[in-house]
Amino acid sequence: MKVLFSVKDVTKTFTLSKKQRKILKTNDSKKVAVKSLSFDAYEGEIYGLLGPNGAGKTTTLRIASSLIKPDSGDVFIDGISVVNDPSNVRRKIGFLTSELKLEDFFTPNYLFDYFSRLHNIEEETIQARKKMLFDQFGIQPFCEVKVSDLSTGMKQKVSLAISIAHDPSIIIFDEPTNGLDIITAKTVTDFLIHLKQTGKTIILSTHIFSLVEKLCDRVGIIIEGEMVYENTVAEIMKTTDLETLFFQLYESKGGVL
Numbered sequence: 001m002k003v004l005f006s007v008k009d010v011t012k013t014f015t016l017s018k019k020q021r022k023i024l025k026t027n028d029s030k031k032v033a034v035k036s037l038s039f040d041a042y043e044g045e046i047y048g049l050l051g052p053n054g055a056g057k058t059t060t061l062r063i064a065s066s067l068i069k070p071d072s073g074d075v076f077i078d079g080i081s082v083v084n085d086p087s088n089v090r091r092k093i094g095f096l097t098s099e100l101k102l103e104d105f106f107t108p109n110y111l112f113d114y115f116s117r118l119h120n121i122e123e124e125t126i127q128a129r130k131k132m133l134f135d136q137f138g139i140q141p142f143c144e145v146k147v148s149d150l151s152t153g154m155k156q157k158v159s160l161a162i163s164i165a166h167d168p169s170i171i172i173f174d175e176p177t178n179g180l181d182i183i184t185a186k187t188v189t190d191f192l193i194h195l196k197q198t199g200k201t202i203i204l205s206t207h208i209f210s211l212v213e214k215l216c217d218r219v220g221i222i223i224e225g226e227m228v229y230e231n232t233v234a235e236i237m238k239t240t241d242l243e244t245l246f247f248q249l250y251e252s253k254g255g256v257l
Ligand SMILES: Nc1ncnc2c1ncn2[C@@H]1O[C@H](COP(=O)(O)OP(=O)(O)OP(=O)(O)O)[C@@H](O)[C@H]1O
Pocket: 014, 015, 016, 017, 020, 024, 031, 032, 033, 051, 052, 053, 054, 055, 056, 057, 058, 059, 060, 207
């Protein structure tokens, strides 16, 4: 099996502002968000990154997407170093987060074209791909409506379409169903299955156990920035369920319920 996504010994520390220290209820001036984290995802699989709030999932995926730099370590996307060659990495990946903010003033049509052109995609391909994705997600009737007037679900579907406009082979989804109504959440999860069927490699961060059980081939459990467990979902389900396993690990790491 070919490794397409490889996190190698990544560490990331943030300096905390006064406000952040208050929110995190700490006097420490630094927060180690990710500690010597390593894991691989194979071509064509859905790899789930599961962890509680603040575990370091988003930080890891932002590093993998070249949005922030690690203190040490690296992420290799199809062998390309995100530290040394971030622009080539961006060509290979799609990144979707539930926090993605689309500019309110623009329309789905405009934004899709704009981001596609940033990837230097040919105009004919942009329009064909837009039609396919907008039809798939029911965006077409809203394609000339300003983002500010779209529902949360429609915004997320537009974000999803834009994140894969360049047909990336590796797609990173950070909590993609967060804050979505059940219908839109299902559209998104069904689409993840469709992407897997078309051979894409998907990294999915979530804290929803059922989502991992339903979608993922393998799962890595991350607590306090460290990988504490990794296995195939099928193997886990032979003896227990993910929720039971997770809380056992959480308590054994000193987590308080
Ligand atoms: N820019 C930042 N400045 C300071 N601390 C940060 C910053 N980004 C993240 N952190 C801290 O790093 C830790 C890991 O955060 P991260 O967002 O990666 O976790 P997460 O697993 O994605 O959690 P969630 O599900 O809540 O998004 C948290 O303690 C968080 O407060």
